[in-house]
Amino acid sequence: PEVVSQRRLPSRQRFFGDLSQCLFDFVIQLLPTESEVQVKEDVRRLLERLIRTIEPSSRLLSFGSTANGFSLRNSDMDLCCLIDSDERLSASDLVTMLGDLLERETKFHVKPLPHARIPIVKLSLDPSPGLPLGIACDIGFENRLALENTRLLMCYAMIDPTRVRTLVLFLKVWSKRRKINSPYKGTLSSYGYVLLVIYFLVHVKNPPVLPNLQQMPPLRPISKEDTHVAGYNTWFFDDVELLRTRWHSENNDSVAELLVDFFRYFARDFSYNTGVASIRAGFLKKASKGWQNDLSSRFHDSRERNRLCIEDPFELDFNVGRCVSKDGIYTIRGEFMRASRILANRPERAVIALAELCA
Ligand code: CTP
Ligand code: MG
Numbered sequence: 001p002e003v004v005s006q007r008r009l010p011s012r013q014r015f016f017g018d019l020s021q022c023l024f025d026f027v028i029q030l031l032p033t034e035s036e037v038q039v040k041e042d043v044r045r046l047l048e049r050l051i052r053t054i055e056p057s058s059r060l061l062s063f064g065s066t067a068n069g070f071s072l073r074n075s076d077m078d079l080c081c082l083i084d085s086d087e088r089l090s091a092s093d094l095v096t097m098l099g100d101l102l103e104r105e106t107k108f109h110v111k112p113l114p115h116a117r118i119p120i121v122k123l124s125l126d127p128s129p130g131l132p133l134g135i136a137c138d139i140g141f142e143n144r145l146a147l148e149n150t151r152l153l154m155c156y157a158m159i160d161p162t163r164v165r166t167l168v169l170f171l172k173v174w175s176k177r178r179k180i181n182s183p184y185k186g187t188l189s190s191y192g193y194v195l196l197v198i199y200f201l202v203h204v205k206n207p208p209v210l211p212n213l214q215q216m217p218p219l220r221p222i223s224k225e226d227t228h229v230a231g232y233n234t235w236f237f238d239d240v241e242l243l244r245t246r247w248h249s250e251n252n253d254s255v256a257e258l259l260v261d262f263f264r265y266f267a268r269d270f271s272y273n274t275g276v277a278s279i280r281a282g283f284l285k286k287a288s289k290g291w292q293n294d295l296s297s298r299f300h301d302s303r304e305r306n307r308l309c310i311e312d313p314f315e316l317d318f319n320v321g322r323c324v325s326k327d328g329i330y331t332i333r334g335e336f337m338r339a340s341r342i343l344a345n346r347p348e349r350a351v352i353a354l355a356e357l358c359a
Contacts, residue, residue: 027166030073043077047139055085055088057083057085060081064146064191070194076137077138079139081142082144091141094141098112100112148234152214156198175187175190185328191320192321199279215280216236272307280316289317
């Protein structure tokens with residue numbers, strides 16, 4: 001009976017149903033295993049114990065994909081060290097000392113970068129039976145904004161786990177396979193792609209799939225000290241349990257429909273030349289933020305930086321897409337068009353469409 005009813009559906013609906021199922025199946029097999037999650041937590045604890053021999057009041061927290069619900073198998077670990085003491089060492093001294101200590105006490109390959117813009121220690125671990133692909137990990141210091149934006153993304157993931165997580169995870173894999181996920185080579189970071197998805201679900205889809213957590217009225221009055229981190233307002237509505245009882249999306253699109261629309265929007269409709277994608281405020285004009293890429297400008301450098309504009313949710317003067325080069329934006333947009341074309345044809349078998357998308 002299942003098969004018969006499937007066949008009676010109009011082909012459009014059948015295609016989206018099949019594609020949604022394929023997307024779930026595809027993403028599930030790419031999630032980290034339980035043992036990987038456990039090993040990573042063990043590593044975090046071990047590193048925290050070691051750091052405390054230098055700074056007893058320090059805590060080591062996860063951020064990025066290991067903490068926001070958008071982790072793929074074998075993704076790297078982003079760790080942030082917080083020190084609850086007024087007389088602490090400088091970040092670069094800590095990086096140097098921690099580098100020496102980890103070199104002596106652990107099996108990690110250690111690379112301290114004390115003089116980087118943001119000083120970090122880079123660690124990696126060779127493959128072993130429990131960790132067939134090894135581990136890569138960066139430890140930074142006092143990056144409280146990254147902890148807050150991680151929490152924001154996690155809350156968005158929790159509001160509608162199935163649709164949000166499937167879309168984000170698929171786009172992360174797709175962007176890696178299509179080689180447009182390298183900020184160092186002029187394309188966009190995973191963080192940038194996640195922000196584009198949330199922007200799309202909050203501000204482009206109508207009715208919206210997600211509420212705007214930064215613009216919801218707070219439950220009780222909040223003071224400036226409670227909401228500001230490093231001078232930026234990081235407040236957002238974070239009581240997801242309560243939200244689930246109060247807010248329901250009127251949008252019932254399937255994951256596949258959302259994916260098709262996402263690709264179409266960023267292939268065709270988003271105005272790259274004049275627009276800024278902001279999850280806090282929706283579509284903004286580059287001019288209103290002073291982020292123009294005026295071609296007559298003499299300031300070659302700033303122009304280069306603003307080809308793709310994505311406002312950071314808290315650090316409003318930071319363009320998350322600033323690494324994207326002229327070639328990079330051309331390639332990324334070309335990839336959105338390619339994906340859109342593949343899906344628009346509604347190939348007979350969704351699983352083949354997926355394979356082709358990520359080929
Ligand atoms: N981050 C940031 N500003 C950026 C880039 C990253 O604050 N311009 C922080 C964010 O907290 C983000 C984290 O660094 O969640 C990790 O970024 P990234 O590695 O791009 O995302 P992941 O989700 O960890 O993706 P991947 O699995 O590809 O590592
Ligand atoms: Mg990461």
